[in-house]
Amino acid sequence: MSAQPLIRSHDVTRRFGAVEALGPLSLHGARGEFVSIVGPSGCGKSTMLEIVGGLQRPDSGSVFVAGVPLEGPRDETAIVFQDSATLPWRTVLDNVAFSLEARGVARDERRDIARRGLETVGLAAFAAHYPAQLSGGMRQRVALARALVTEPDLILADEPFGALDEQTRLLMSDELLAVVDRLGCGVLFITHSIQEAVLLSDRILVMSARPGRIVDEITVPLERPRTSEVLSSTAAAECVSRIWALIRREAQVAMQGAS
Amino acid sequence: MTAALPRYARPRPDRLLGLTPAVWTGVLAVLALAALEVLARTVVDPIDLVPPTTMVVRTAELLGTAGFVTGQVLPSLGLIAAAFALAGVAGVGLAYTMWRSPWWRLALQPYLNVYYAIPIFAVYPILVVLLGTGGVPIVLLSAAFGAVVVVTNSLLGFDSVPEPVRKLARSRNLGTRRYLTAILLPAALPDIASGLRLGLVYATIGVLATEFILSTRGLGHEIADAYHTFRTADMYAGILLICLLALALNIAVGAVLDRLDWRRR
Known part of the structure; x- marks a missing residue:
């Protein structure tokens, strides 16, 4: 440390x-x-x-x-809120890419990074889903992935x-620790x-x-x-x-x- | 409420006599028209109440008449499109300025609250005096009639952005323009779409009603003229045409607006 x-x-x-x-x-x-x-x-x-x-x-x-x-x-600095703060009109992939988009990262590049972020939190299969189609835990993992892809x-x-x-x-805690x-x-x-x-x-x-x-x-x-x-x-x-x-x-x- | 649920969560409709509610909607329309047909051919004088089949035939004849579509139908549709576009742009724009500025919103809100209590068609003569006859006063009046419902719905949408999403946007240092395009407008889109749907209805009513009162052409004028010259069949045909056009317009624009409503996905 x-x-x-x-x-x-x-x-x-x-x-x-x-x-x-x-x-x-x-x-x-x-x-x-x-x-x-x-x-x-x-x-x-x-x-x-x-x-x-x-x-x-x-x-x-x-x-x-x-x-x-x-x-x-x-x-x-990345902030993860209690309510997942996902954007319901965007797919899971575009939610994760949002922070990169705000930084001006090009579309293809940010989507590639977002895909890797989703793999990190085990949601690669849900990239094309919308937040309303996910459970609360999965939405929070999307928020976590969105925070992590900026490498804060x-x-x-x-x-x-x-x-x-x-x-x-508990499972999310393990993921966050890792x-x-x-x-x-x-x-x-x-x-x-x-x-x-x-x-x-x-x-x-x-x-x-x-x-x-x-x-x-x-x-x-x-x-x-x-x-x-x-x-x-x-x-x-x-x-x-x-x-x-x-x-x-x-x-x-x-x-x-x-x- | 059901319409706001995602598609996968919507319950399957119950059936009655093996028919879905959508089929029943059609059945009810057919039954109503059949009843009207019988009524017009048995009880009421067919001069006063034209049977629906005659209406359909006369409507087809009118549409085939040289100059009717270009001289009456298209001008009305053009005015409706112009009024709808103006109501939409002005309504969403005004709502945005009200959302941005609380004092401006507080100042305007009382007017919005009583807006539809005032018979706006009463000001049509003033517009004619100021702008003359023709399309401009009709479009302005109809847009004014439809804009406020767009304003109120857009405001609802702008207010609907959840607090965590607002904080997320601030934490990412989104500027005003980026916040507008990436957060505010997409979040408000379902409510804006609802407002635009109503705005279209109001614009259609506004254009046809104003044509009815004072215009020298258009479908509204055609119906009024048929009424004043006792051409009952033409009057009913015009009414049927207006109903069909308004319905088609609403369904077509509604289908486009539904695609913007992410709550329906």
């Missing part, structure tokens, strides 16, 4: 009207590192991810990606497997699932109730490469238990704040 910093944010805050949504929050992530953020609902996880993705601007604080102050969305140095994922059933979620290991890109991953965070991450950042801050940082003591089988290990179980203890208190605070 390279020690070169890929993401560095310092004292980021964000307000929505009178509501303090986030921060001050500082985080960092390196190339090749998989960092997950877990925390209670409404703590500002997605807001932080969108700030790092350049989709929102912080009210204060700074964000650097690849050593450059972030001014807006970067071409080298940073992947931001906002609960990408949140709407999937447990077995699909691809990320091969690409060597950095990942910032938002999830509600502690198990998913433990399975995927090198480090897990636990956020407080709103306004979200990092209350703890846990290094996952599991070797990489991994598959979902590691979840049955004692080390993984201890890690899940420790994170749950941290989150439980914050989730209770969030629930009391909401009621």
